[in-house]
Amino acid sequence: MLLSAVFMAQFDFFVVNVAAPSLGRELRAGPVALEMIVGGYAFTYASGMITGGRLGDLHGYRRIFLAGTAGFTVASLLCGLAVTPGQLIAARLLQGLGAAVMVPQVLASFTAVLPAGARSRAFGWYGAAGGLGSIAGQVLGGALVQADFLGLGWRTVFLVNVPVGVGTLLAAHRVLPRTGHRAGAARLDLRGAVGVAVALALLLVPLALGRTEGWPAWTWVSMALAVAVGAVTVRWQRVLRRRGGAPVLELSLLREPGYRSGIAAAAVFMAYFASFMFTLTLLLQDGLGLNAQAAGLVFTAPGVAFACSSLAGRHLVGRWGLRAVQAGAALTLLGLLALAVLVSATRGQAVPGGLPALMAVLGVASLGNGLVLPQLLGASLRRVDGERAGIGSAMLTTAQQFGGAAGVTVVGGVFFALAPQGAAAAMAGATWLNAGLVAGVALLVTVIRRQARRSYDERAAR
Secondary structure, three states: OHHHHHHHHHHHHHHHHHHHHHHHHHHOOOHHHHHHHHHHHHHHHHHHHHHHHHHHHHHOHHHHHHHHHHHHHHHHHHHHHOOOHHHHHHHHHHHHHHHHHHOHHHHHHHHHHOOHHHHHHHHHHHHHHHHHHHHHHHHHHHHHHHHOHHHOHHHHHHHOHHHHHHHHHHHHHHHOOOOOEOOOOOOOOHHHHHHHHHHHHHHHHHHHHHHHHOOOHHHHHHHHHHHHHHHHHHHHHHHHHHOOOOOOOOHHHHHOHHHHHHHHHHHHHHHHHHHHHHHHHHHHHHHOOOOHHHHHHHOHHHHHHHHHHHHHHHHHHHHHOOHHHHHHHHHHHHHHHHHHHHHHOOEOOEOOOHHHHHHHHHHHHHHHHHHHHHHHHHHHHOOOOHHHHHHHHHHHHHHHHHHHHHHHHHHHHHHHHHHHHOHHHHHHHHHHHHHHHHHHHHHHHHHHHHHHHHHHHHHHHO
């Protein structure tokens, strides 16, 4: 029930890329409108995440989860009913906001309710749901648009959320326990919430639009202002904490070495994962000439591999510790290196070994992905107490969203810079860069292992 919310949020993050050509034609949406339809969701999702997490800590994860899910479901209905680009953009902004309120409560509920020994399994399911949602956005999105059910076309990619959302609401209302409420601490730090949202907006908007706009001066000014607004917001958070208030950011978490390194590793991993999905879609459709549905089917085998390794990861980590995560990163790296070699040998639309060879190397990388992502979440949140579970989960997820946006911008920029040489050459260059990011994740996991060992030794010495 909680995991269906994660699936929906990730599904809608990726599905619009597949539906964009169709809705562009039917709504007569220009390039800027399409960018806002795709990126508006990501913007409000990322910028509202921290506030959503803090709301859960203050008012209870169950109550805020229900509110976020209801908002997401209504916004999905409005997306499906939109008749102008402006209406769809507004509905997408609301949909991202609903996801930002809904999703942090999932990890927070796991952290607050489950005993430490049961969390790794829950995190494995969380990673599987998120990964499958990402891939289903490519696979099911193309199928839904192609099927043109009841003549609805692209609208079905949004309307499918409505029955799922209603079912999730009914189940959550019935079985979700009441947790996370702090008596006497019901006031939200509005100044901090606005500061965080504005700083993220000033950073994410130029990252989303800068490449297509040619990086005009306003993008650099915006990013510089983001740093200034962020610094002022952090200062206010420290002042409010000294006064005994409840700041929207829990900066004390960043003093936990495991949490800090875990956030960094999760952000770097998502920079790779989001940019990999983006550039792979371009290779399949623009380089290999596949239609949206056929391109989506290529993601099927990697999706199954991701789900299986996500669920197996709990047992492997229980036996080998974080060495299993390092092994997963090595497996991902092996798959990426094989992919780089394969696409470097591609001529025109002819992949050596055909699509089966491509799906095989993608499957190897996805097996590694499934071992890494869910266990990174668990390693990051292991020492976060129940009272800070909402904000701890939200800060982690926001870092992932920022990493994804930055990865698409940087790695996507490399892809487009090499595109005149052909889509295969562009994918090879982007894949080598992504291999470097995965190597960085493996290095950060080594740091987390050392920090965990040091923490264990210190506790044993006491």
